[in-house]
Amino acid sequence: MIPIISFLGRFMTQTLNEAGRDLSASDGDTEPNLEIVARATALIPLIREYAEQSSDNRRVAPEVIAALEEADLFSIFVPARYGGHAANLRTAMETVAEVSRGDGSTAWAVALLNVCTWFATTFSQEAQDEVFGANSKAKVSGIFTPGSKAEQVEGGYLVSGEWPYSSGSFAADWATLGIALPDAGDADPRALALIPKEAWTIRPTWFVAGMRGSGSDTIVVEDHFVPAHRVQRFVDMREANFLTPHQPVERNSNMAFIPVAALILVGAQIGLARHALELTLAKLPEKRVAYTQYTAAKNSPTHQLGVARAATRFQLAELLMRQGCLDIDQAAAERRLPDLLTRGRIRNDTGIIAELVKEGIDDLMTANGAGSFADANVLNRIWRDAEIAGRHAYVTPEVGKEVYGRLLLGADNALTMDV
Numbered sequence: 001m002i003p004i005i006s007f008l009g010r011f012m013t014q015t016l017n018e019a020g021r022d023l024s025a026s027d028g029d030t031e032p033n034l035e036i037v038a039r040a041t042a043l044i045p046l047i048r049e050y051a052e053q054s055s056d057n058r059r060v061a062p063e064v065i066a067a068l069e070e071a072d073l074f075s076i077f078v079p080a081r082y083g084g085h086a087a088n089l090r091t092a093m094e095t096v097a098e099v100s101r102g103d104g105s106t107a108w109a110v111a112l113l114n115v116c117t118w119f120a121t122t123f124s125q126e127a128q129d130e131v132f133g134a135n136s137k138a139k140v141s142g143i144f145t146p147g148s149k150a151e152q153v154e155g156g157y158l159v160s161g162e163w164p165y166s167s168g169s170f171a172a173d174w175a176t177l178g179i180a181l182p183d184a185g186d187a188d189p190r191a192l193a194l195i196p197k198e199a200w201t202i203r204p205t206w207f208v209a210g211m212r213g214s215g216s217d218t219i220v221v222e223d224h225f226v227p228a229h230r231v232q233r234f235v236d237m238r239e240a241n242f243l244t245p246h247q248p249v250e251r252n253s254n255m256a257f258i259p260v261a262a263l264i265l266v267g268a269q270i271g272l273a274r275h276a277l278e279l280t281l282a283k284l285p286e287k288r289v290a291y292t293q294y295t296a297a298k299n300s301p302t303h304q305l306g307v308a309r310a311a312t313r314f315q316l317a318e319l320l321m322r323q324g325c326l327d328i329d330q331a332a333a334e335r336r337l338p339d340l341l342t343r344g345r346i347r348n349d350t351g352i353i354a355e356l357v358k359e360g361i362d363d364l365m366t367a368n369g370a371g372s373f374a375d376a377n378v379l380n381r382i383w384r385d386a387e388i389a390g391r392h393a394y395v396t397p398e399v400g401k402e403v404y405g406r407l408l409l410g411a412d413n414a415l416t417m418d419v
Contacts, residue, residue: 027251028333030326033091039071040098047102054213055381058206059170060106061213073099073110074139077118077252082132086252088332089260090325093267100271101278104385105213107268109168112214115264116142116168119176120194122242122253126229127194131174141169142176144234144261146190147221150179156227157181159193164205167216173197175219179226181233190234199224210384238418240337247335254332258418259346262394263324266350269357270321272386273314279379280307280364290369297367306367313360320349320356341407343419348404351397354390361386 043064050061068074076092078084085091092114100107117140120131131138147161163177174196180189203218232243237257247253284307285298297303324346331338338346361383365372372379389395403417 027086028330030088030090030329030333032094033085033087036073036076036085036087036091037094037098040073040095041101043067043071043073044098044102047099047106051103051106051213051378051381054103054105056212058204058212058217059215060109060168064106065171068099068106068110069137072137074113074117075137076114077121078132078136079121079246079250079252081246082128083136086250088251088325088329089255089263090322090329092264093270093321093325096264096267097271097274100268101275103213104268104272104382104389105211107271108211108214108216108385108389109171111264111267112167113139113141113172115261116140116172116176118252118255118260119192119237120174122237122244122257123194123232124229124243125245128244130230131194135173138173139168139171140174140176140194141166141172141219142192143219144178144190144192146178146180150182150191150193152182153225156225157193157231159195159224159226160222162203162218162220164218165216166202166219167214169202169217169219170215175200177219177221178234179231181231188233188235191231192234192237193226194230195221195224195226208388210381210386210388234418251329251332254335254337256328256331256338256343256346258394259324259328259338259343262347262350263321263328265389265392265395266317266321266353266357269354269386269389270317272382272389273317273357273360276361276364276379276382277307277311277314279382280310280368284368287369303367306363310360310363310367313356313363317353317356317360320353324349340419344404344407347394347417347419348400351395351400354386354395355397358386358390 046067047064050064054060073095075084076087080086096107096111099110119142120140121128143163143166147163149160151158159179174194176192177195179191179193181191200219200221203220205218206216240254240256242253244253287297288295289297289300294300327338327342365383368379374380399417403419406415
């Protein structure tokens with residue numbers, strides 16, 4: 001058990017003194033790259049123009065994908081040696097959030113394609129060259145859950161299976177897919193395998209209420225040979241013991257695997273909150289409050305309190321996002337893995353961010369009235385997207401709270417979730 005005084009002292013010292021740390025290393029900047037984020041902001045009108053089409057077609061419109069590619073917003077984590085931005089997590093989160101101000105589904109695809117592309121940059125040098133050597137702009141999708149078969153054969157594995165909810169797979173060149181290693185013995189058998197798009201097909205299965213345009217369909221692979229150098233054990237990735245030989249010189253080769261994989265999922269939530277508040281402040285103030293004497297909602301205490309409550313929740317979500325990015329980016333710059341308690345807190349805070357955003361959007365839906373749920377109202381899509389995004393397995397608030405609570409109290413049994 002961690003003494004509460006010690007814990008609070010560590011937390012306050014960490015939070016208040018971050019700005020005073022030595023960031024002399026060239027990759028030690030923990031602030032977002034504003035030029036990259038601005039590219040996303042500039043695309044918001046185009047993304048909004050095609051948002052409904054993306055939703056109807058269940059994948060991001062080709063015109064939007066092309067614009068995102070032109071702005072080079074799928075290479076945020078890719079190392080400079082392959083021509084990528086080699087930017088930090090905070091840059092990725094702010095970029096995804098700005099894309100989400102345009103459309104949540106598009107942002108979800110951008111988030112997953114960037115983070116899974118980062119996974120690929122942590123594999124062996126030979127694997128990285130196969131992915132990025134021929135195509136420095138390669139995009140990677142992925143799913144952790146193991147497929148149905150991974151048979152050990154000479155030089156690697158013969159892989160078959162189905163991987164549902166592979167967001168952005170329609171635009172991906174490769175996929176990092178979960179497999180269970182048959183030769184793991186008593187060790188954790190989970191691993192990720194890099195598989196090119198030529199080896200898989202996409203089965204349409206993403207028929208849902210929200211995040212419709214994310215293209216989170218099912219990848220199907222039949223008897224594909226994966227050489228051993230394209231396989232990386234999950235437990236090693238969790239501990240940042242990546243196969244890449246570039247950890248001594250590249251910050252992003254040292255990022256914490258699970259915290260990054262989890263936190264990136266609420267970048268879209270942050271953007272949905274920003275968009276919902278933007279729409280509310282533009283339309284609600286002068287709206288008449290039905291069945292009352294208020295001719296403008298801006299003068300109604302009920303509406304004032306509801307909007308203030310939502311804005312406060314959104315601000316708290318933003319602060320938690322920034323703290324999580326700071327913890328991850330700073331540790332990566334210092335070539336270290338955040339301690340277990342910090343990783344547990346980030347897992348917890350990821351769920352809290354989603355919770356705060358969903359609650360805040362609920363507040364705004366109520367403030368804006370029943371018309372917010374009309375099919376033609378953008379707030380309706382924002383609300384549906386937030387509800388779906390907040391239910392990803394790595395985002396579920398109760399799971400994160402359990403992880404964090406176990407670590408804070410020093411529970412006797414081992415963690416049942418990855419952090």
